[in-house]
Each structure stands twice: as structure tokens, then as C-alpha cells.
Amino acid sequence: MKDRETVTFRVQRYEPGRDAKPVWADFPVAVQAGMTVLDGLLQIRQQLDATLAWRFSCRMGLCGSCGMMINGKPGLACNTQVHDVARKTLRLAPLANFPVVRDLVADLRTMFAAHAELKPFLVRDDKAGIEPGAAEFLQSPEELLKFLQFSYCIKCGACMAACPTMALGAGFLGPMPLTAAHRYNADSRDQGFALRKPALAGPRGAHHCHYAGECTRVCPKGVDPARAVQLARRDLLLDLLRLKRRRPAPAPVAEPPAGEHKAPIEAPPFTARAD
Amino acid sequence: MESIPSPPNRLGLLGWLGGGRRGIEAYVFLCQRVSGVVLLLYLSIHVFLTGARLFGPEAWDRLCKMTHLFGYHYFEYLVFAAFAFHAFNGIRLVIIEFGFGLGRPERPVYPYRGSTHKQRPLMIAMMVLTAVLIAAGGFELVRFPH
Incomplete structure (x- = not known):
């Protein structure tokens, strides 16, 4: 496998109220081993088109923000490697079955x-x-x-x-x-x-x-x-069938003995930094 | 701020063909739906044909001869195949939808093996039974040609 090769990101662009219907836009992205779809989208925004809209946050498959259709299959852009799903062309669209806010952003x-x-x-x-x-x-x-x-x-x-x-x-x-x-x-x-x-x-x-x-x-x-x-x-x-057992909720853990009771720890109130 | 409403972007029937890019269960789901529609169509044709008896034995005989012209029994064999699939897969679905054969919830450890994997032996057993029944029907069709 070559170190870097170009994969065409074919991205669905659509802004309700402005565009009559979705259109596909092609972006050549230089891809290297280990690069995720999210990395490719960031490259597009930094180098090719700053107006492309999608949602992301944690970059590590924890927040669930970057869900989108990747080659027609729903997945997270941040934990999908480009080379696992595409060699020449990668199609990206907003999550199906949801209205579209803009481009790759679905209205959940x-x-x-x-x-x-x-x-x-x-x-x-x-x-x-x-x-x-x-x-x-x-x-x-x-x-x-x-x-x-x-x-x-x-x-x-x-x-x-x-x-x-x-x-x-x-x-x-x-x-x-x-x-x-x-x-x-x-x-x-x-x-x-x-x-x-x-x-x-x-x-x-x-x-x-x-x-x-x-x-x-x-x-x-x-x-x-x-x-x-x-x-x-x-x-x-x-x-x-009236066969489901009604579950008695488990009792809370007994209170600690008198004298050892500690008040629950509360977070300090948020204050803006003076500097 | 309210966003401008957009079309719901639903996949429609395409969602049956490519939503999650198809595990084997999804193909079986598709076949279940198609075979159900085939059985429904056959039911209406069947009611129409048997209803010809209301117009006397001549009308009934005439209609029976006409169906033989078009290889109706081959169509009936396809309906039989649809029935066999629909029935056995339906039994599998009833078992699964009552929560059996799916395995217990477990810690998700990559690579994930979900309930679809756990129920696969049941699905294979049902598909084998379906194949046996369809083959037996085909044997009868060859043995007693119309």
C-alpha cells in the first residue's frame, strides 16, 4: 500500500430552504494509513471548503456526534478508517431516516x-x-x-x-x-x-x-x-399473561453509624475566574 | 432557533435493500415480506378462482382448463415455496420475539457478536427444514406432472 493516496470524498451537500434538493460534491483527500473519515472531513474543511457542515466532538467513538452514512452504511466518522471502506471513492451522506439540518448534519x-x-x-x-x-x-x-x-x-x-x-x-x-x-x-x-x-x-x-x-x-x-x-x-x-414478577426495589444501603455520617460531597459552585 | 424543516430523508424501500448493508437476517426479513405479499396475492387469486363455482360446474371446468394452459401449477409451486419459507421463518421469529434463542445480555467486547449471531443456528435449522419441504414439493411436482 502506498503511504499516501488520493481518495475522492463524495459528500452530500444540502441546505434546506436554500437548495432545491441534495447534490453531491467531490473532494480529493490525501489519505494515509490509519486516517479516519473524520480526519478526511477536517482536511476538507481546512484546505478545500470551509463551509462543509458536519457534527463531531470527542474524536474517539464516545460522544456519538459524528454519525453519518459512510458508503451507504451508518457509522461513526471518527472510528471508521478510510482504507477500511474505500480505495477510490467514499460516499458520505447524513444519517438516513432523519431530517437534514445541513450537509452531513441530521436532525435527531x-x-x-x-x-x-x-x-x-x-x-x-x-x-x-x-x-x-x-x-x-x-x-x-x-x-x-x-x-x-x-x-x-x-x-x-x-x-x-x-x-x-x-x-x-x-x-x-x-x-x-x-x-x-x-x-x-x-x-x-x-x-x-x-x-x-x-x-x-x-x-x-x-x-x-x-x-x-x-x-x-x-x-x-x-x-x-x-x-x-x-x-x-x-x-x-x-x-x-400476568407472569411477570413485580420486582421489589432493593433497599438502599444502610446509613453509616451515628457519628460517622458524612454529608454527600457536592461540587463547589461555579465561579468565573477573575483573570 | 427553529431550523427550516427538511424532507424526512427516509430511505423508503431502499432501506430494505441497503440500510445497514445487509446481514443475513436482513435478507431473511426481506424474503419474509416478499413471501407474505406473494401469499396474500395468491389468496385473492384463489378466492377468485374458487368463486367461479358460484356460476356452475361448466364455469368452474372452463376456468380450471384455462389455468392449466398458463402453467398455473408451476406458479402454485412457487406459492408453496413461499408458504414453506414464510411458515418456518415465522416460527423462528415467534421464538425470537418471545426473547428465546438470543443469548443473555453480555459485556460488549470487540469484535462484537450480538444476538443475531446467537440465533443463527436456529435460523439455519429453519432454513434447512424449508429447503427439505420445498424439495419434497418439487419431487411431487416431477412425480405427478399435470
Whole structure:
């Protein structure tokens, strides 16, 4: 392999309200071994066209900002190496199944609205139990494993762009929000299944999945949304048959003995530096 | 600031063909949908043909002879193949959608092997059964030609 070779980045350009329809623009990018798609985009912006828009932040596959269609497949620009996916031409487009803000920036608000609809947080009957710093909860390693995999989701939207059910219409909440819902339903500290059930079992919920497995295939973090959605379905079925055990929330860890009680550590208030 | 609304950018039917660039499960999903549509079409043709009985035995005989002209039994064999696939894959989906055969949630360690890998033996078993049934049907078609 040559040290440096030119790969044409064929990027979809589109600004709603200004452009009638998306167009493709070609940018020759000098690529070397180990270079990521994000590096190539940065090179374009620095040397060829400063108006190209995309979203990125951490550059290490943690934040999920740089999700885009890379040669027609959803992925993260920062953890995809150019030579792994292209030799001559690399096609980049915004994540499918989302409206476009501009160029490679997809509007993820529909995903986050669905996410919020499914109450992605711990719900408990004893509200005092989730006051920050009030107590810790007992949880065994086995209980942790039931939801740990699903908690690695970085909300990049790749699964939503790959899902064939999402491709056809808005009548599906999507793999990411449903995975988040199951992540909390499977958490032994949570008691919010009944609260999430209307959306989870509704017409836009888990039963709309057809198990094509594409979400799992493209997930850059190995979260396996397809598994989460099927397990959520099993929970719904058991609940329908009244076989689902209502889980008593684990008791908080006992308070330390009197005299040893320490107030929870709080971050100091933010103050602007005088200089 | 509100952004200017843009088209939803949905892949439509192309999403069935290339959303995540196709694992084997996605092809099976596609075949399940196509075979379902084929069975639905056949149902309407079947109702139409059997409905000819309402107009007497002559009408029924005439229609039966006409179908033989167009190699209708070969079409029926394709429908049978679609049925075999749809039925066995449907059983697999029912099993999976009840959360069985997927393996337990695990720590994601690269290279990731998700539930699609775990359920693959079940899928292969169902596809083998499908192939056996289709082959048996083909054998009958050859053995008893119309």
C-alpha cells in the first residue's frame, strides 16, 4: 500500500430552504494509513471548503456526534478508517431516516423525543431513594449484567438509520429509544415498567420491530438493540399473561453509624475566574 | 432557533435493500415480506378462482382448463415455496420475539457478536427444514406432472 493516496470524498451537500434538493460534491483527500473519515472531513474543511457542515466532538467513538452514512452504511466518522471502506471513492451522506439540518448534519430531535417518551431514567416508588447522594443501592453482578450492555448506547442514531422499519415511516419509536426503555426495565433498582408500558406496547412500540438485525449490525458500541427490543417484548408478553414478577426495589444501603455520617460531597459552585 | 424543516430523508424501500448493508437476517426479513405479499396475492387469486363455482360446474371446468394452459401449477409451486419459507421463518421469529434463542445480555467486547449471531443456528435449522419441504414439493411436482 502506498503511504499516501488520493481518495475522492463524495459528500452530500444540502441546505434546506436554500437548495432545491441534495447534490453531491467531490473532494480529493490525501489519505494515509490509519486516517479516519473524520480526519478526511477536517482536511476538507481546512484546505478545500470551509463551509462543509458536519457534527463531531470527542474524536474517539464516545460522544456519538459524528454519525453519518459512510458508503451507504451508518457509522461513526471518527472510528471508521478510510482504507477500511474505500480505495477510490467514499460516499458520505447524513444519517438516513432523519431530517437534514445541513450537509452531513441530521436532525435527531425525533429520536430524542421518542427517547423521552419512554422515560429513560430510574423510576422508584420511594422517591427519597433516588435523591442524589442519599444512599447507594445494592446490586449483584448478575443484576448488573442484565442491563449493562444496553447502557453503553451513545445515542449516535446509527441504528435508527439502518432500521428497515424506520425507513418506511414514522410509525416506530426506533431501536435506540426502545433499547433505552429496556435498559431501565431490566435494572433491578427500577420500578417504572408500568409507566413505560403504554409507549412500549403501543402501536409505535416494540411489537413494530421485525428483527432484521441491522441495528445490531451497525451499532458502533456493541449495544445490540435487536436483543433489547426482543427482551422488551418478552417482558410485555409475561406482563400480559400476568407472569411477570413485580420486582421489589432493593433497599438502599444502610446509613453509616451515628457519628460517622458524612454529608454527600457536592461540587463547589461555579465561579468565573477573575483573570 | 427553529431550523427550516427538511424532507424526512427516509430511505423508503431502499432501506430494505441497503440500510445497514445487509446481514443475513436482513435478507431473511426481506424474503419474509416478499413471501407474505406473494401469499396474500395468491389468496385473492384463489378466492377468485374458487368463486367461479358460484356460476356452475361448466364455469368452474372452463376456468380450471384455462389455468392449466398458463402453467398455473408451476406458479402454485412457487406459492408453496413461499408458504414453506414464510411458515418456518415465522416460527423462528415467534421464538425470537418471545426473547428465546438470543443469548443473555453480555459485556460488549470487540469484535462484537450480538444476538443475531446467537440465533443463527436456529435460523439455519429453519432454513434447512424449508429447503427439505420445498424439495419434497418439487419431487411431487416431477412425480405427478399435470
